[in-house]
Amino acid sequence: MDGLHSWWEYVVGHGDDVLEATLEHAQITVVVVILATVFSVALGVCVQSRPTSKAIALAIASIFLTIPALALFALFIPLVGPGDNPAMMALFLYAILPILRNTVTGLDEVSPAVVESARGMGMSSAQRLWRVRLPLAWPLIMTGVRISTLLTVGIAAIAILVGGGGLGTFIQGGLTRLGLPNSVESVWVGTVFTVLLGLALDVVLSLVQRLTSSRGLRA
Amino acid sequence: MSEAVTPLTARWRHGRKHSVSTVAMPTGAQLWHRYSLVLAPAFIAGLGLVLWYYYNSLGVGTIAQIQVSSALDWETKLKPQLIQHLTIAAWSTLLVILVAVPLGVLLTRGGPRRIAPAVLAVANSGQALPAYGLLIIFLAAMGQGGRTVVVALVVYAILPVLRNTMVGLDGVDRSMLEAGRGMGMTRMQTLLRIELPLAVPVIVAGIRTAMVLNIGMATLAFLIGGGGLGITISSGLKLNQDAVLLVGAITVALVALTFDWFGALAERFLHPRGL
Amino acid sequence: MAGEPKIRLDHVSKIYQGAEGPAVAELTLDIDPGEILVLVGPSGCGKSTTLRLINRMIEPTSGRIYLDGDDVTDVNPDQLRRRIGYVIQQIGLFPHQTIAENVATVPKMLRWDRKRISTRVDELLELVGLDPRVYRDRYPKELSGGQAQRVGVARALGADPSIMLMDEPFGAIDPITRESLQNEFLRLQEELRKTIVFVTHDIDEAIKMGDRIAILGEQSVVHQADTPERILAYPVDDFVRSFIGAGTAMKGLAFERVGDLDLAPFDEGRNGDGKPVGTITADATLFEALEEMLRTADGKTVVVDESGRPAGVVELSHLSDALRTAQDEARRHYDELGAAS
Numbered sequence: 001m002d003g004l005h006s007w008w009e010y011v012v013g014h015g016d017d018v019l020e021a022t023l024e025h026a027q028i029t030v031v032v033v034i035l036a037t038v039f040s041v042a043l044g045v046c047v048q049s050r051p052t053s054k055a056i057a058l059a060i061a062s063i064f065l066t067i068p069a070l071a072l073f074a075l076f077i078p079l080v081g082p083g084d085n086p087a088m089m090a091l092f093l094y095a096i097l098p099i100l101r102n103t104v105t106g107l108d109e110v111s112p113a114v115v116e117s118a119r120g121m122g123m124s125s126a127q128r129l130w131r132v133r134l135p136l137a138w139p140l141i142m143t144g145v146r147i148s149t150l151l152t153v154g155i156a157a158i159a160i161l162v163g164g165g166g167l168g169t170f171i172q173g174g175l176t177r178l179g180l181p182n183s184v185e186s187v188w189v190g191t192v193f194t195v196l197l198g199l200a201l202d203v204v205l206s207l208v209q210r211l212t213s214s215r216g217l218r219a
Numbered sequence: 220m221s222e223a224v225t226p227l228t229a230r231w232r233h234g235r236k237h238s239v240s241t242v243a244m245p246t247g248a249q250l251w252h253r254y255s256l257v258l259a260p261a262f263i264a265g266l267g268l269v270l271w272y273y274y275n276s277l278g279v280g281t282i283a284q285i286q287v288s289s290a291l292d293w294e295t296k297l298k299p300q301l302i303q304h305l306t307i308a309a310w311s312t313l314l315v316i317l318v319a320v321p322l323g324v325l326l327t328r329g330g331p332r333r334i335a336p337a338v339l340a341v342a343n344s345g346q347a348l349p350a351y352g353l354l355i356i357f358l359a360a361m362g363q364g365g366r367t368v369v370v371a372l373v374v375y376a377i378l379p380v381l382r383n384t385m386v387g388l389d390g391v392d393r394s395m396l397e398a399g400r401g402m403g404m405t406r407m408q409t410l411l412r413i414e415l416p417l418a419v420p421v422i423v424a425g426i427r428t429a430m431v432l433n434i435g436m437a438t439l440a441f442l443i444g445g446g447g448l449g450i451t452i453s454s455g456l457k458l459n460q461d462a463v464l465l466v467g468a469i470t471v472a473l474v475a476l477t478f479d480w481f482g483a484l485a486e487r488f489l490h491p492r493g494l
Numbered sequence: 495m496a497g498e499p500k501i502r503l504d505h506v507s508k509i510y511q512g513a514e515g516p517a518v519a520e521l522t523l524d525i526d527p528g529e530i531l532v533l534v535g536p537s538g539c540g541k542s543t544t545l546r547l548i549n550r551m552i553e554p555t556s557g558r559i560y561l562d563g564d565d566v567t568d569v570n571p572d573q574l575r576r577r578i579g580y581v582i583q584q585i586g587l588f589p590h591q592t593i594a595e596n597v598a599t600v601p602k603m604l605r606w607d608r609k610r611i612s613t614r615v616d617e618l619l620e621l622v623g624l625d626p627r628v629y630r631d632r633y634p635k636e637l638s639g640g641q642a643q644r645v646g647v648a649r650a651l652g653a654d655p656s657i658m659l660m661d662e663p664f665g666a667i668d669p670i671t672r673e674s675l676q677n678e679f680l681r682l683q684e685e686l687r688k689t690i691v692f693v694t695h696d697i698d699e700a701i702k703m704g705d706r707i708a709i710l711g712e713q714s715v716v717h718q719a720d721t722p723e724r725i726l727a728y729p730v731d732d733f734v735r736s737f738i739g740a741g742t743a744m745k746g747l748a749f750e751r752v753g754d755l756d757l758a759p760f761d762e763g764r765n766g767d768g769k770p771v772g773t774i775t776a777d778a779t780l781f782e783a784l785e786e787m788l789r790t791a792d793g794k795t796v797v798v799d800e801s802g803r804p805a806g807v808v809e810l811s812h813l814s815d816a817l818r819t820a821q822d823e824a825r826r827h828y829d830e831l832g833a834a835s
Contacts, residue, residue: 001398024793055254062255063262066436066479067349071468078461120551121600121649122575135590150346157349158439163457171352174359175442184359191352194594198347214590216633 003184018170025166028203029152029160032088036095037145043096044103044141045129053121054104061097064129069155073162082163091156095148102103102144139177139217142209146202153198157190167194259480263473270346270469277462290454290463297470304474306363306434311372319377323384324410334383344381347400350375350436358443368445372436376429378491383425387418423489429484434475442463448474498563500657500689506547506557508540517543518712520557527656528687529717534700535642535710538739544714545659548691549578562656578657579688581649583665585642586636593619593645594630618648628817629665640671643826647679651686657689665694676702697738701726701745707754709734725747727817728824743817747780750816752797755780755805760796773798776805780816783808 011018012091012107040061047053064072072093076086118128134141160168175182229438276407279288290296326335357371392415399409441449448471500525505777508518518540525531533541550571558567564699567572587596594615595596601611622644623785643663650658664672669677671755683690693701700707708719711733712747716831726746729735738745752804772786774793789812794809 006390022785054256059254060284063259063476066431066475067472068438070438070452071471072450074468077456077464077474080454081478084638099337111586112585112590113582113586114585115586116551116584117580117582117646117649118588118599120549120575120580120582120586121652122572122577122603123599125570127603128255132588135324136588147346150344154349155346158351161351161453168349168351171349171355175355178359183357187352187355187359191349192357194349194352195344195347199344202344202347210445214633216590216592 006182007185007188010182013049016108018189018193021133021167021169022192025153025156025168025194026197026201026215028088028091028156028166029149029165029197032091032095032152032156033145033149036092036148037099037141040096040099040144041090041103041134043063044107045136048107053119058097058101058104061093061100062199065097069158070161073158084159084164086162087156087159087164091152091159092097093132094155094190095152098147099144099153102140102147103137105134106140107133110136135214136217139209139213142205146205146209149201149205150198152200153194157194159188167197187197225227227250231292238491240293246401253378256480257485259483262489263476263480266473266476269472270466273462273469274466277466286458287460287462290451290458290460291466292454296451296479299468300446300448300450301470301474303440304434304437304448304471305367305435307368307440307445308448310479311369311376311437312426312430314369314373314434315376315380318373319380319425319429320384322377323337323381323422326381326389326416327388328406330441339382339385344377344439348375350432351439351442353445354439363444365440365441365445368440372433374434375436379428380425381423383421383428384418387421387425388414390421391417402466420486420490423486425487427479431475432483434471434478438471470489497526498709499560500526500527500562501548501691503544503547503559504558504560506544506554506559508543508552510518511553514709516555516713518554520545521714521716523708523716523719525689525691528692529705530683530690530692530703532694532700532704532707533710534697534704534707534737535714535759537695537818539710539712540647540714541695541710542661543703544710545661545691545693548657549575549580551580553574576603576653576818577655577657579652579655581643581646581650581658581660581663583662585666586638586644587642587645587649588635592631593624593637594626596634596645597649597652599649606653612712618651619645621651621682622648624648638671639667640675643667643675656689657762658688660690660692662694665690665696679703698745701748709737723820723829724824725803727796727820728828730828744781744784745821746817747784747813750820752776752780752783752808754780755808755812755816757797757812758794758807758809760804772796773802773804774808780808780813784813797824 012180043057069090072090073086076089080086080089089171114136115128115133118132123131156164156166157168157171159166167190170186170193172190173185174185174187175188177186274291277286277287277291277472279293280293325331326338351412354368354371357367357374361367361370368424374395395413396409399413404412437447438449438452440447448467451467452464452471454468455461455467503521503523506518507516521544522542524530533544535541543552547788550559553571554567558565560566561574561577566661570804585697587593588599591599591763592610597615597618598611603612606614606817615630619626619629624641624644629637629641629645635643637645646663649658664675667675676699692700693704694703704722706720707722707725709717709725711717717737718725718734723746725734726738726742726749729738729742735742752774770790772790774783774795774797776797776799783795787808794807796804797806797808799805
C-alpha cells in the first residue's frame, strides 16, 4: 500500500515528464506501425498469389522477429548512429510479420467464388482488390496491426539503451539511481505506463477495427 | 515467435472457440513453414560465415586494436558470455514449461475453466509488457545475479506457453473426448491419451516462442549482472566501437535464429502422425 | 432459326498449357435471341469451360466469339462482362456488402446515378420475389441458400444485360427449393426473354429448363443440339442415348398435352360401370395421363372439361401413337438435315 502511494506521488510529481515520455513512446509506436502497415499490406498484396514469393517474404519477416531486440537495434547504429532512428528501424522490421501474415491469410481466405463472381461482373483487378479482396481481409489485417502495436510498444521501452527516448527513460533512470529514493518508483512508472499505453492503443485500434469492418463480416 | 500471431487470429475467426488447425497450421502457411526450415539454416550459415570473416579481419589479439581485442576475446569474453546466455535461456525455458503446461491443463478443467477467458485476455495484452522494466523490477526486489534473471524470464515467457496450452487443449474436438469417455476412459486417461497428444503441436509452438523470447531477454541480463552476450553489445555502445557492437549483435542473432530453427524442427517432428 | 444468332461461337478452342488435348476443341455453336440453351454433359466434358469462354473468363486459344454479330474476341473483357449476366453455383455474394449494394454492383460500375440505381435494386428484388423493404439492408450471411441465389440472379440482372450465363445455378440448393427456383426462373424468363446459356450435369434439369439442349461429350464436342422433345424422341448416337438414360419415352410424354390428342369418345355405358376411373383435364400432359392410368390400373383415363363433364378418353394407344409420331417427326427432321448437308 505504501509502495502504491509513493508510486502515485511520483507520478503526480513528475506528471509533465511522464506525459512527455508517454507521448514520445506513442509517437514512435504510431509512426512505426503506420509505416509497417502500409509496407506489409502492400507486400502482402504483391506476394499473396505467388506461393514462392509469399513463403520467402514470410520466412524473412519471421527471421527479423526472431532476432533479439537489443541486437537488432544495435545492428542499425553503425548505419544511422544512436538515438530514436535505429530503434524505429528495428521496430519497423519487427512489426512486419504480424501484419504481413494476417494480410496474406486474410486474402487467402477470400472465397474464390466471391472473386470469380466479381470478375464475372466485369470488375477489373484493381476494383477486385479495393472493393472486394481488401475489405474482406480487413478485419484480419487490423488484428495483425493490433498485435504489431502491442509488440512495438513493449519493445520500444529498450530504445533508451541505444540512445532513444520514450518510457524506457524512466526504467533506465531508475536503474542508474537504484538504491536512491524514488528509483523503484521510476522503474514502475516506465513499466506500468508502457503497458497502459499498449492497452490504450489496443482499445483505440479495436474501435477502428470495428468501425472500418463491414457489419456483414461479424461473426 | 511467429506463433504469437495466431491465437488472436483464431479468436477473430471463431469468436470464442479456438480450433487446433488454425492455431497450429494456419491456411496457406504450410509452404512458408517448409521454407523456414530450409531458408533459416541457409541464412544462419551465411550470417555465420560473414561473422567468421569479419571477426578474423578485425585482428583480435594484436596490439593495434587493444580495446576491440579485449572486448572480443573468445576465451575470456565471448565464450563465457555465450555459455551464460544459453544457461539462462535453458533454465528459464525449462522452468516455464514446468510451470505453464500444468497450469494450462488446470485452467482448462472443471471450475478454474471459468476464468480461462480472462487469463487468455491478459496473456494477449501481456505482449505490451516491457521486458526491460520487468527485469529491473525484479532486480530491485531480488538483487543482482543470474537467479533474478531466470525468475524474471520465467514470468515474462510464461504467457505464450500458458496461452498455447489452453488454446491447444481447448481446440481438441469434443466428439473425440466423448468417444474416449464412451469407451470407458477416465478423465485422466482422456487427458493423457487424447487431449495432450493432440495439443502437442500447439504447445510446442508456444514453447518455441518462449525459448526465443528467453534468448532475446537474456541479452538484457547484463543490466542486472547476469552476464550473457548483451555485455559485448553494451561494450560496443559504451566504447563507441562499431566492430564490437556488430560482433555482439550478430552473435546474438545467430544464437536466436539457430535455436528457433531447432524449435521449428521440433515442431515438425513432434507432430502426431495423421494430423 | 432465321435471323442473326445472339451469340456465335466460331471454331472456338481452348488448350491449356501442359494438358494432353484441348479442353474445348473447335466448338461452333449458335445461340438464338431469347432462348435458353442448356449445355449438358458428364463432368469434365468442358461445359463450364465453354460457358466461361463466352464472357472470356477463360480466353480462347483460337476461334472467334460474336455477340449480336460483333466480334468480341479481342474487346476489353471487363467491359464485355458488364454486358453479360453471370450466375455461378457458389453464388459468390459479397459478404461485406448489403443485398442492395450487391445488386447495385454493375450499375455502380457503369456510373448510373444514385436514384436510378436505387429504383433498379428495388425492382430487381421484387422481380426475384424478395421484399426490398425487408432485404435491402440485410447482409448475405442472413440469407438462406435459396434466397442467396435469388439475390445472385438479381445481381446478374443488375444492368439489364440481354445475355445471362448460368453455371449450375441451382446445383447447391436443396431439391425442394431448387424445384421452386426453377419454376420461378422459367416464369421470369417468360417476361424477360433473355438469351440464356445454362450449364448443368443433370439431364432432367436440362429437359425442364432448356428451349434447346446441347449434349456435350469429351472436349465439348456437340453430340446433339436440339429441342428436348427431339432429343428424347431421337437420340442421334449411343453417347446421347446413354446420357439421357432410362425412361426416355416417359420423359418425352411430358412435352405433349392431352388437349392436342384426337380423343376417343366417352361412352357412358362402357365407362360408367361404377369402377373408379381416373380423370384429368385437357391441359394435362401425356405423362400425367399415363400416371393416372397406372394409378387406377386401367388402360385409359377420362378427360373432363372445366365443369367436370367427361369430354373424351385417353387410351394407352394414344400415348404410343404420340411417341411414334414424335419419333417419326424427329427422324424426318434429321433426314432432311442430312440431305441438306
